[in-house]
Amino acid sequence: MTRTNNTVVNDFILLGFPSLQKLYPVLFLVFLLIYLFTVTGNILIFLTIILSCTLQIPMFFFLNHLSAMEIVYTSVIMPKMLSTFVTTNKHISFNSCMIQLYLFSSLGASECYLLTVMAYDRFIAICKPLHYSALMTNLKSFQLASGSWVGGFLSPVLPVTLISKLVFCGPNTINYFYCDAQPLLRLSCSRTDLTEAIITILASGLIFTSFLLTVLSYMFIILTILKIPTANGRKKTFSTCASHLIVVIMYYGTITCMYMQPMSSFSLEINKVLSLLYTVVTPMLNPIIYSLRNKEIKKAFFKILR
Template identity: 75%
Template sequence: MGGGINQTLVTEFIILGFPSLKKLYPLMFLLFLLIYSFTVTGNIIIFLTVLTNYKLQIPMFYFLNHLSAIEIWYTSVIVPKMLSTFVTSSRAISFKNCMIQLYLFSSLGASECYLLTAMAYDRYVAICIPLHYSSKMTNTTAHQLASGAWIGGFLSPILPVVLISRLFFCGPNQINYFYCDAQPLLKLACSSTQFTETAISTLATGLIFSSFLLTVLSYIFIISTILQIPSAVGRKKAFSTCASHLTVVMIYYGTITAMYMQPMSRFSLDVNKVLSLLYTVVTPMLNPIIYSLRNREMKDSVKKFFKRISRGKDIE
């Protein structure tokens, strides 16, 4: 720690994790290690399958590939450090690395919001105006939407992270959380956080509300179009292409809305830990299951992928 004026400046934080569940740490380590391994492995398989199969080179799977990449990095920013708190006594993280973790996590989360919106728009065009799909959802358009999601995501949290990094931290330095997030950090600040909290809530509300609103509008048109399909089989088939995406959208937006669009003091840290686990650990794990394994075309491609690997042949 470095010296300040009549106070001590914090140069590192201690990640407490889940102090009330210490007796369960061995079990939690195994559980979250399995979840993390499944998440990374599953999303890597999706990524490689789409990347190496020319039949999947369409916008829907192109967006899915970007989502898989986001989920891999998203969970990797959080889970390894969390796992270390279960098995080691070293839980320190430097101030700089804490700000980096906060920025990367926030950036990837914002990128996922934008990408989910792009995926909803893709489904809207495919179902509501199918005759214009090839002209409206070109490869160039898909590239632009995906690039916009990444760029917008990594620009969005710059101001909040800068504001938090400029707060005065004089101690204590124990973060009662399992990663460096805005709320637990604001609780440790010695200087006024009113402006920072207002700015974060406003920016988060704008990001979440705008992306969620566009997603909801897409689904209003999608559902309206599906209900007009005369065949029950046709309605079921059309809805099945959107049900998985809609399910994860509801889980993802529900948890982040509860956390970031409300005043920072509304929920206790214990409640926020549970909400955070949903979208940092559970939702990324669901991606390989919900988005892909229930999609017949993707399921068949994954099977072929493993068959060719087992035979030592190149993937077509």
């Protein structure tokens, strides 16, 4: 089907949560508070690590990059979603939709890479402590963090390009709260088999590879911890990576259900719930997890306040 035979869609309408329309005022307040808490919490962690002399080590350097990713990540989705609760204008232009899709996908991929890097950092610190300072230098940390950003922003170039080349001839209503690949593929009036297959393969490859490397790192970490003779020593060592492990389980649990399968197999309503978990809930919980479980961050934060 060619563009000349169709009325080309120039913008889309994000329906959000039409079944909950009567609750929009409440939803607006709830998600606004979540958004403010997420941004504020991650900014506080970011500033605490920068301003504290005791936190200038690779583990907190990577955590700073994670906080920055979470701030931008949630800001790509939340403002537009909040506007759908309080305004009648639910339109988003085609170009803005593609930009949102690209930024969201890029930051999601970057976070996968960075979580893998953080697992590698903990593997070196726990399994090879005598070589840690030599292997994880400032330059190496910078290269790994930069590689996560660059790799993340290169990963979705092909999928987003393929989606942008699809024909959208109406209807232009997206039963979703942001521009994601699955609802856009369902909306297209051209063949999407090849595009869907490529997106599924690339997404599955990225998620599986990064998750496998993270799991392998933690397998070696756990084996090393089990060799520590005292219970207190095992507990103290494991506590240095417990926060990261919790974030990994939450993040990969949801995106695996979302993307490591054919995009037509799940209903959009189920995907909405899963999307809320990793676009809204996980970024909100990260500051809580890291600030409550990490004594060094809490100590540095209160020291700065004083």
